Amino acid sequence: MGQAHHPNAPWYINAICTWALSIVIFCGRIRDLFWRRPQTRKGYADLSDQREDFYNRRMYRRIHDCYNRPISSAPGAWIDVMERVDIDGKAMSTQPDLVGGTRRCLNLGSYNYLGFAAADEYCTPRVLDSLADWGVSTCSSRTEAGTSAIHRELEQLVAEYIGQEDAITFGMGFATNAASIPAIAGPGSLVLSDALNHTSIVAGVKASGAKVKVFRHNDMAHLEKLLRWHIAKGQPRTHRPWKKVIIMVEGIYSMEGETTLLRELVALKRRYKAYLYLDEAHSIGCMGASGRGLCEHAGVDPREVDVLMGTFTKSFGSAGGYIAGSKQLIAYLRRHCPAHLYATSMAPGVAQQIISAIRLMRGEDGSDRGARKIRQLKDNSNYFRRRLQDMGLHVLGDWDSPIMPIMVYHLCYISGISRRCLQRRIAMVVVGFPATALLMSRCRVCISASHTKEDLDYALEVIYDVCSKMGLQYAARQLPWPWCWLRLLLWPPAFGNYRPGDSSSNSSYEKGSSKSSSSGSSWVWAWLAGSSGKAVKAHSAAAAAGKAQPLVTAAA
């Protein structure tokens, strides 16, 4: 483990990105001058604030085809992405216009870490049985008639699996945070929240009325400083002592792929008598030797963490969330958590899927398939991460983490990357401004245990092609000073409006063609790259040799 290395954007990327953004914003403002806002009724304010709406109207809508792509298959290793009307860079409605066809793509976007998303020989028959026994839904809240035997079984199993005294489950991961945090924290409590925490935590804290202070992402020194200062100062204005101090962190940050520093956090929380709330949405199931989450990975007793929250959406291929903790905590939540009292209880099929997945992972089916899945995920993740790093890309995150963001930095590149990858049958997630900082755009890869070696190699080949054409190999670019400029002149980074049918996209998986670069002037890049870092040299040499797996790293 250890703190992840944070690479920085090269200065020229920041410069061109700032320049490009200022052009886009300037043109947007000019367009706004001649733009008639949609008519709202007289005397009524606009539904959306026109200033806040600027980003959506002038930027997001031009690249909205990179998001909300509908699929028509299980979110397994390969998905059928439904083809949509080409938006051609125009600002359009975000409702997709389907054209009918689908495209089979390698899925690097879904949180299907352990491969439970598609039909499973162990889980699916059990889910179908539960549908027959329990119907689709209970149509009642947990405290009325929505608690059935299957819910009781699930909660006992989860508590056992996590290693806590008791657990409570909810039908939605977002609501788990948004409704439970108000029950735990309240006015007079202090919440110290990591800067990159998920919106659901932010919403929960906002609804709780607790005072919140944000510490820099994974910065334990800053956290300790805040802890000391605020405990000493007490509540603002009245200076009464705080009722309680809760540190809120995530196990794996979904946009960074980084694990939180759990050992340090536990030490800190013990020293300052704070409580620790750990959101394991992404780490449960995929971290630790038996998938028990970050506590196992970091070698921390789960009972050291006061509130262990997690979701079943990701690793377990289901839906919902849980909170595990002491008996007293869970009893309180059962009595006062709104999601337990007022919401429809978890659908029985969803609960059964989680039960089966956990049983499988604990080897209760009599095979070692669950253990193999966890091992496979680790191997896949580390293999992919190693290869991405060898390509000279800036990759965030820790080893063993299945999330790896590839830093793009330039906001205007992400749509191009997404479209090119889709064209070459890679479904990847790209993340831009509202979700990240303005100059920290990235594309995100989520590895699954259901990816085979061939799948990963194919993905690496495409990513290498696309990223090298866009000039994203920030870590490998070791060219001496004048040559890097020559390269930029000869091969300017492509801009966002990449069009399907572009000549540089004819390498396809089915044909088995492994040419990593099929464009006319690639020899220039190969030649220039040939005199640079050895990693790139290895790639281009392999590409030139035309091997089936062109990215085998001689260096590694």
Place this chain on the structure above:
Amino acid sequence: MAKGSGGARASPGLALAAVAALAAVLLVSRAPQPEVLQQLKDSFMQEDLAAVREFLRHPTLAKARAGAVEFWEIIGPGGRLHPGWFLEHKGHIVIEGLLMVIIVVMLLQSRFYPRTTEDEDALTDKEIDALCQEWEPQPLVPDISEEDYRPEPPLVQSREGSCYEVLVNGQPALNLACADFLGLGNDADVQRRARETVERYGVGSCGPRGFYGTFDVHLELEKALAQFMGQEEAIIYSYDISTIASVIPAFASRQDILVLDEGVSYPIQQGAKLSRARVHWFKHNDMASLEALLQQIEEDERRERAPLCRKMIVVEGVYANSGDVAPLQQLYSLKEAYRYRLCVEESHAFGVMGERGRGACEAAGLEPGQVEVVVASMGTSLASVGGFCVGHHEVCDHQRLCGQGYCFSASLPPYLATAAAEALAILEGSRGQQLAAQVRRTAAALRQQLDGTPGLTFPGGSSSSSSSSSSKDSSSVESPVLHLQLTPALAAAAGSRKAADMLLQGVADRLLTKHGLLLAVPRYSALDHVLLPPSLKLYVHAGLSADKVPKVVAAIREAAKHVLGPLVKGN
């Protein structure tokens, strides 16, 4: 530190002095020229000048004058020591440079303003250590083992074919705490479609809507919902309580106004809280109170000349906590008059109320477009899980970017979407319409027959008197949610809320053990700000056929008489 702060205190004055000195130097460099002096001399009177010359011829004076002239040669214009000479020989650069250095040094100092007293007596590390050592936090959650007087919620051990026939605590019972109003969850088609979807898509969606979590079945369901509700567009959320809690913040922020009924359920309260908007409350279902409030707000706005802001009234079609139906026709005319938008939470009305089962808005005679935002749960008549919102295209499109529960949560599991879509198709057909009509009739019949149960009453007085006094709202007796509260006299006799709760729990227990009826006594969270009197809740659904109604009524009367009878008599 004290020295530093003293220096900092004087520094604004020093900076000003430096700037003034810089100006003076620039002025001196333009000293008056000799010809100007000549003109000045000519202007004196001639004779005065003569007298003055006479006086100046005095030898001592002449000596002094010679000294002065010599002195002036040195110090005057052109002299070695004249500032002009100094300046002409680039000396001003030295002075200006010095002044600039002073200004830069001052600017580089961390603070221009005196430190606050808080900084003056800042805590030392040792003191902070001691304070941290002394501080004792409260437990993470209070211990509620004593407070939790209610028994464990019922555990459904199994069900016999439908969600209506369940085995609770070893006892078969008719489930009247299940909100599957039309029984579509038991339908073979719905089950089959759900099974097919699980086989094809698996269970989970493994991603938010933005990142490959949008399935074709989601799009189909959205289209079908919009069509059923007669609206332009629909948007689905993956959980019912997150739906309204995300919709409200999408349409209200800090400077906006929300007007809420006092009887709304917790998700609406949470939505209002998350939006940080200015929230105003009106008395539950009291249109006079609402009108007075709207008038008050309008006056305040006019007085303060407040800019135009988004204003929304949020009500429930059928209130989950009381079973009351909102007077939507009057709400509509009020919101039109005061230019508000209306958001109606239809969870417990959708599928039952109204001619086509579109909910309380339709029952009140409102056209689909007249209410801007309609939100409902899929955990009731659609027998699935999740929630949806229908409205104008702009309303839904805005939520696709700003609805937190939509953007930041995994999407609805595909099989729940197809189950809901299949249920919706049935609801749209003649069978669904018949079921809905049957539920409406049963609800009205139950309401009428349960009236006058000893010790129990409907919220807001007896239903028969209210329906006779206000015959305008005939749909209010058709609400499929029945809440039976203790009569005011009995509630007063019981004393505390806890005692009242226990009495009703006693009735519910007796109903379960003696009569095989599972009714709920709703529990409220400590976070819920709207605490209505405790009640016994009964959902009217299709499993409650006409022949069962008299039995249910008799059972409730018997249980109420058994548990509450002694108290009623004692009163």
